Amino acid sequence: MSEQLYYEDIVVGSEITPLLKQPTTRQLVMWAGASGDYYAIHYDKDFAQSKGLPGVIVHGQLVGCFLGQLMTDWMGEQGSLRKLTCSYKSVNFPGEALICKGKVTKKYVEDGEHYVECNLWVENAKGEKTVSGKAVIIMPARG
């Protein structure tokens, strides 16, 4: 784990350390088991194609969890994720490299808590933003 980041160190406009994920079909099956989402477009190619998809697709929610990890990795143990929103713009396919990225948009103190807001997104290898989102976190302050 990297060193703890503090509210004072965070600059609006700065980038969040990117996170690379490359979900495999095996990971989709693990996610199906862990989440209870057994919709067959995520593991049965014939079924996915019967629904007009080119093949099995990654669960949107799994990619949402990658954005959660992007934030928990970056904010460190002392940070708290208060809000996460994800909007699934287009589908992702297993085997694709997905880069989770983010940028700090705002920081402020409210009721004694140190808030940081970020825009988040997921890029595929073609550079397309397939998922976008936002996070609100509470960070420790040096005081």
Add this chain to the structure above:
Amino acid sequence: MTEDSLNIDDLRDEIGVEWEPGVYEIEKGMLRRFVQAIDDPNPLWRNEEYARKSRYGGIVAPPTFVLTIGFEQIQQILASIPSRTILHGDTTLEYYQPIRPGDVITATTKITNIRERQGEKGKTVFMTFEITYINQRQELVARCRQMIVSY
């Protein structure tokens, strides 16, 4: 809501009506399977000894773990809408209390919105579900909105 087949109008009658709450005991194995599935190596979710020295004093679930709790109830409803493709549209998670192994989480779900749009290839339906999560100490753990697209 146990019908074999539903249409959107049946669901529209359910807007704002809370479903029978689902009660879930959070086992260590569930958390382990979740963090393995998302492939997140953070020791806070995995390593008891490390987590004990953290501010949490023990293993906690990653915030996104809560998204898997109670989702089966939504799945059942979605599965009962015949011959449609269903995708996640968006997710909003507000998170207030960490979840730990041994917690008992009560998830209460309701449909908050249904919109329809007529397109060239037929009708697209946007359904929004809201789930409220409470722990065994009656603390609000999280609130989640899931927008599902069906076409």
